[in-house]
Amino acid sequence: MDAYTGPNGDGQLQREFVERWRDNAYGCFSSGHKFCREVCPVMQVTRNENHTPTAFHANVVAMEKGLLDVADVADDYVHCTQCGACELRCPNTLFTGDFYRHRTRTVDVVKAMRALMVETGNERPGYKLWNERLAEAHSEPVLGDVVPSQDHVRDWADGLEIPVGGETILFVDCEAAFYRTSYTRAFAQLLQRAGVEFGLMREQWCCGGPAAEMGYMDLARRHAEHNVADWRAVGAKRIIAPDPHDYIAFTEDYPGYFGDDYEFEIALGVELLAELIEQGRIELTKPVERTVTYHDPCRLNKRKGVHKAPRDVLRAIPGLTFKDVDRVTQWSYCSGGGGGLPVEKPAITAEISRRRVERAAGLDVDTLVSACPWSERPLSEAGEAASIDVVDLFELVAESAGIDVGGARRGLVAEERR
Amino acid sequence: MSVAVKSAIDDGVIEELRAIIGDDDRVLPGISSRVNRTRVPAPFPVHRWAEYMPDVAVLPRTTEEVSEVVKLANRLRIPVVPRAGGTGLSDGAVPLRGGICVDVKLMNAIKEIDLVDRTVTVGPGINMLKLNEALRPHGVFYPDDPASYPCSLVGGRIGTGGWSLLGARFGHTRDLVISMQVVLPTGEVAQIGDGGGRKLRKSSTGLTLKQLFTGHQGTLGITTEATLELFPRPEVEFSAFFAFDEYTKAWRTTGALTRSGLATLAGVVLFDEWKLRYLRRDDEAYIPQPESVRAVIAVAMYGTRAEVEPASKRVLEIGRADGGKYLGDEISQGDWASRHDRYATPLHGRSLDGQAVPMSWHCEDAALNYSVLPQVREEWHAIVARYRERYGIFDDWGMFAYTNAAHKPWGDYLVEIDVGIWEQRLDDENWDAWVRCKREISEVSLKYGGSITACHGATRAGDAELVPTEMGSAWPVVLAIKRALDPNNVMNPGKQRLDEAYE
Numbered sequence: 031m032d033a034y035t036g037p038n039g040d041g042q043l044q045r046e047f048v049e050r051w052r053d054n055a056y057g058c059f060s061s062g063h064k065f066c067r068e069v070c071p072v073m074q075v076t077r078n079e080n081h082t083p084t085a086f087h088a089n090v091v092a093m094e095k096g097l098l099d100v101a102d103v104a105d106d107y108v109h110c111t112q113c114g115a116c117e118l119r120c121p122n123t124l125f126t127g128d129f130y131r132h133r134t135r136t137v138d139v140v141k142a143m144r145a146l147m148v149e150t151g152n153e154r155p156g157y158k159l160w161n162e163r164l165a166e167a168h169s170e171p172v173l174g175d176v177v178p179s180q181d182h183v184r185d186w187a188d189g190l191e192i193p194v195g196g197e198t199i200l201f202v203d204c205e206a207a208f209y210r211t212s213y214t215r216a217f218a219q220l221l222q223r224a225g226v227e228f229g230l231m232r233e234q235w236c237c238g239g240p241a242a243e244m245g246y247m248d249l250a251r252r253h254a255e256h257n258v259a260d261w262r263a264v265g266a267k268r269i270i271a272p273d274p275h276d277y278i279a280f281t282e283d284y285p286g287y288f289g290d291d292y293e294f295e296i297a298l299g300v301e302l303l304a305e306l307i308e309q310g311r312i313e314l315t316k317p318v319e320r321t322v323t324y325h326d327p328c329r330l331n332k333r334k335g336v337h338k339a340p341r342d343v344l345r346a347i348p349g350l351t352f353k354d355v356d357r358v359t360q361w362s363y364c365s366g367g368g369g370g371l372p373v374e375k376p377a378i379t380a381e382i383s384r385r386r387v388e389r390a391a392g393l394d395v396d397t398l399v400s401a402c403p404w405s406e407r408p409l410s411e412a413g414e415a416a417s418i419d420v421v422d423l424f425e426l427v428a429e430s431a432g433i434d435v436g437g438a439r440r441g442l443v444a445e446e447r448r
Numbered sequence: 449m450s451v452a453v454k455s456a457i458d459d460g461v462i463e464e465l466r467a468i469i470g471d472d473d474r475v476l477p478g479i480s481s482r483v484n485r486t487r488v489p490a491p492f493p494v495h496r497w498a499e500y501m502p503d504v505a506v507l508p509r510t511t512e513e514v515s516e517v518v519k520l521a522n523r524l525r526i527p528v529v530p531r532a533g534g535t536g537l538s539d540g541a542v543p544l545r546g547g548i549c550v551d552v553k554l555m556n557a558i559k560e561i562d563l564v565d566r567t568v569t570v571g572p573g574i575n576m577l578k579l580n581e582a583l584r585p586h587g588v589f590y591p592d593d594p595a596s597y598p599c600s601l602v603g604g605r606i607g608t609g610g611w612s613l614l615g616a617r618f619g620h621t622r623d624l625v626i627s628m629q630v631v632l633p634t635g636e637v638a639q640i641g642d643g644g645g646r647k648l649r650k651s652s653t654g655l656t657l658k659q660l661f662t663g664h665q666g667t668l669g670i671t672t673e674a675t676l677e678l679f680p681r682p683e684v685e686f687s688a689f690f691a692f693d694e695y696t697k698a699w700r701t702t703g704a705l706t707r708s709g710l711a712t713l714a715g716v717v718l719f720d721e722w723k724l725r726y727l728r729r730d731d732e733a734y735i736p737q738p739e740s741v742r743a744v745i746a747v748a749m750y751g752t753r754a755e756v757e758p759a760s761k762r763v764l765e766i767g768r769a770d771g772g773k774y775l776g777d778e779i780s781q782g783d784w785a786s787r788h789d790r791y792a793t794p795l796h797g798r799s800l801d802g803q804a805v806p807m808s809w810h811c812e813d814a815a816l817n818y819s820v821l822p823q824v825r826e827e828w829h830a831i832v833a834r835y836r837e838r839y840g841i842f843d844d845w846g847m848f849a850y851t852n853a854a855h856k857p858w859g860d861y862l863v864e865i866d867v868g869i870w871e872q873r874l875d876d877e878n879w880d881a882w883v884r885c886k887r888e889i890s891e892v893s894l895k896y897g898g899s900i901t902a903c904h905g906a907t908r909a910g911d912a913e914l915v916p917t918e919m920g921s922a923w924p925v926v927l928a929i930k931r932a933l934d935p936n937n938v939m940n941p942g943k944q945r946l947d948e949a950y951e
Contacts, residue, residue: 053806056794056806056871056872057794057795057806059494059806059808059871060794060797060806060807060808060809060871061489061792061793061794061808061809062487062488062489062535062808063489063535063596063599063792064489064533064534064535064599065598065599066599067533067599068575068577068578068598068599077507077553077554077556077573078476078481078507078553079481079484079485079505079534079551079553080476080480080481080484082484084484085480085484088483088484088487089480089483089484091494092483092497095494095495095497097479097483097497097498098479098480098483102478102479102480103480106480119598121793122793122794122795130795130804132795
C-alpha cells in the first residue's frame with residue numbers, strides 16, 4: 031500500500047499533513063501515558079480507544095508508517111469537542127511545557143485532520159450540510175430548517191435601540207442571535223445600564239470559528255474577512271465578544287489569518303461584566319433566591335484559563351446560594367456542545383450533558399449556571415429531564431439588576447416567527 | 449499440538465462476534481481500531497507496528513458477552529488478548545499473534561458500595577481516580593495508587609499484579625482484591641476468591657486461587673468483575689524528603705526507616721544520583737538541589753492523627769540521624785503530591801551530544817533485596833552507559849528504589865532504572881540492541897537473587913526468555929497450570945515462554 035494514497039489524488043496533502051504534525055505527535059506517542067483519557071468528555075462516554083487524544087496523535091505516526099489513511103480515521107476525529115482538557119492534563123504540557131516551549135496540540139491536530147478530510151473528499155455528511163447552509167445564509171443553521179437570514183440577524187435587539195457602528199462593536203454569536211436571544215438581550219442591557227457605548231455590525235456574519243473547527247478553512251476565512259471588513263468600515267477599534275467561542279475565533283483564528291494586519295482589541299464579555307460590577311457601574315440589588323452551581327465552559331476554563339471572573343460575578347449576586355466545584359475538577363466536565371460534536375454525534379452530546387447535569391443534581395441545587403450559549407442548549411435539554419434549570423450567567427445578573435430581559439431561551443421566539 | 453498460532457479471522461468470525469455482542473459499534477475490525485490497540489507506553493518496535501495488531505477488537509459490556517467471545521475463540525483456536533487501560537509498562541496487553549482484543553473499558557460500572565462489610569464491587573474497566581471520586585462522599589477510599597493512577601484501570605491492575613506507591617501501608621493490588629469473577633480460557637465463568645465467600649478476606653477451604661489470578665498477564669483469563677477493599681479515608685498525610693551527600697548514607701537511612709516499626713509508613717523511595725541529575729534537566733520537574741546532593745529519600749505516612757503525628761517526629765529523627773537533611777515542608781508536601789506525574793517525560797530525552805529528543809520510557813521494575821541494592825545499581829548503570837555510548841539512542845534517567853512488600857517494608861524493594869529510548873531511530877539493529885540491553889539488566893537481577901519484575905510483568909523480549917530460569921523448579925508447575933486451564937493456548941499466547949506448556 032502506498033502510505034500516502036488518498037482517494038483524491040496522489041496523497042500529497044496527507045504527506046504534508048504528516049510532515050506538519052509528526053514531531054508534535056511523537057511528543058505524545060513517546061509518552062503514551064494516556065493521562066488525558068479519563069478527563070476526555072467523549073471518551074468518558076464511548077470508552078473507545080479510537081476516540082482518545084492519544085489515538086489522535088498515534089494515528090499521525092501510523093500514517094507516517096503507512097498503516098493508515100485519512101479515510102480510515104475520518105469518523106474517529108469527529109469524536110472531539112475541542113474542549114482542551116487533554117492538553118491541560120498532558121504531562122508534557124503540565125510539567126515541562128514552558129521549559130521546552132512545547133505544548134501538546136491535540137485541538138489543532140483534530141482541526142487539521144478535519145481540514146484534511148474536507149480537502150481529500152472524506153468530509154462527514156452532517157458537517158457538509160451544516161457548512162453548505164452556512165455558506166448560503168452566513169449564519170449557522172441553528173434553527174434547523176428555518177433559514178436564519180441576514181434580515182433578522184438584529185431582531186434579538188428589538189426595542190433596545192442599539193445603534194449600528196461605532197468604535198466599540200458587540201459581536202453576537204449565531205446561537206445567541208437566533209436561538210438563545212435572552213442571553214444576548216441580558217448582556218446588551220447590562221452594558222447599557224453601565225453606560226458602555228457600543229454598536230452592532232452593519233452586516234454580521236458568523237465568526238467562522240465552527241467552520242474552522244469542522245475543517246472548512248476557506249469558508250471560515252471568508253467569514254473572518256467579511257467581519258473584519260465590516261469592523262473597519264465603521265471605524266471599530268474594540269470588539270466585545272460575550273460568547274467564549276467567538277472569543278477563541280477572534281484571539282486565535284483571526285490573528286492567524288491576518289497576522290500583523292489585525293488591529294482590534296478583543297474584550298471578553300464576562301471579564302468586562304465583572305469589571306463593571308466591581309466598579310459599581312452595575313448595581314445588583316434584587317435578591318435571586320436560587321441554589322446554584324457553576325458550569326465552567328470549556329473555552330473559558332480549559333482553553334483560556336478564565337475561571338475567576340464568572341465566580342466573582344456570581345458571588346456579587348444577592349440572595350444566591352452558590353455551591354462551587356473547583357475549576358480543575360471541571361477539566362473533566364463538558365456539555366458536549368462544542369467542536370461540532372452535536373452536528374455529527376448528537377447522542378454523545380446529549381449523554382455528556384446528561385452526566386454534567388447529574389453531577390449538578392448531586393449537589394442539591396435547583397439551577398446550573400453556564401456562561402456559553404452553545405453549552406446551554408444541550409444542558410437545558412438534559413436539565414429538563416432532571417428538573418434543573420439551566421440559566422446563563424448574564425441572564426441571572428440581569429435579573430439581579432432588575433432588568434426585564436425578554437427574548438427566548440430556547441428558540442421559542444424564532445419558532446413563533448415561523 | 450493444539451497451539452493457536454497467528455489467527456485466521458474471517459468474515460464468518462466477525463459475524464459471530466456481532467451476534468454475540470449485538471451491537472456493531474462494539475465489534476471493531478477496522479484498521480484504526482486495530483492500530484490503536486497494539487502498543488502500551490513501554491518501548492515499542494514502531495518500525496514493526498503491523499506485526500503486533502489484533503485482527504479485531506470487541507468492547508463487551510457483560511460477563512456473558514466476554515464468556516461467549518472466549519468460547520468462540522477457544523472453539524476456533526483464535527488468540528484472545530485482554531486489554532484494560534493499555535497503560536502497562538511491559539507488553540501484557542500487546543498482541544503477539546493477532547486475534548481478538550477483548551477491550552473491557554465499557555465494563556466500568558460501580559455495582560455495589562458496601563459500607564458495612566467494607567467492599568466495593570466494580571467492573572474491570574473503571575479507573576481508580578474515578579472510583580475514588582465516587583467513594584469520597586462515603587468517607588472511604590480504594591488505595592491502589594500506581595504512577596498511572598489517573599489512567600490505568602482495575603482490570604489491568606489485576607492482570608499485571610500491580611504495585612502501589614502506598615503498598616507498605618495498604619497493600620498492593622492483589623492484597624486489595626477480595627474476590628473476582630473470571631472468564632477462564634475455555635469461556636467458563638469462575639468466582640475466584642479466598643474460599644467461597646465473595647466478601648471474605650481469609651479462608652482455608654479448597655486452594656488459595658486468588659493469587660493465581662492476579663499477575664498472570666492475561667494468560668489465564670479475563671476478570672470481568674472485582675470486589676475490592678475499602679479503607680477509611682486517612683485523617684492525615686505526612687510526607688518528608690531528606691537529602692544526602694552520598695548514596696550509601698541514604699541507603700542506610702532507608703533501611704533504618706523501613707525497620708522502624710511505624711505501622712503508618714506507606715512507602716519509602718530512594719533516588720540515586722543519576723535520577724537527581726535527570727530531574728535537574730529542567731527547572732520545573734524538581735525543585736533544584738545543589739550539586740552536593742547526591743541522593744534523596746522520600747517518605748510518606750497515612751493514618752489517623754493520633755498515629756501519624758507522633759510517628760512523624762520519629763521519621764524526622766531517623767531521616768536526619770545519618771547525615772540526612774530535611775528538605776522542608778514545601779518540597780516534601782508539594783513533590784510527594786505530584787510524584788505520579790513527574791518522572792519520565794519524553795521531552796527530557798537527550799542524545800549523545802546533549803540535544804533534547806523525544807524519548808519513550810523503559811521502566812525496569814526488578815524486585816531485589818535490600819542488601820544488594822548498591823551493587824546492582826552500579827552494574828545496571830554500567831550496562832546502560834555501554835549501550836548508550838555505542839548506539840546513541842539510549843539515555844540513563846536514573847534509579848529509584850521503592851519499598852516493595854505489602855505491610856512489610858523492610859526486606860525487599862521495587863528497583864527501577866529508567867531508560868530513555870529514541871523511538872524515531874528504531875530499526876531492527878537498534879531494537880535488537882535494546883532487547884539485549886534489557887536482558888543484561890534482568891540477568892543482573894537474577895544473579896543477585898532477585899526477580900525480573902515486581903509488578904509490570906515479564907512479558908517482553910529481553911525478559912520473557914528468562915522466566916523459566918527465574919522460576920526454576922517451579923516452572924513445570926506453571927506449565928501444568930497453564931495447560932490445564934488453557935488447553936488450546938488461546939489466552940494471550942506467546943507470553944513468558946508459556947508456549948513450552950504445549951511442546
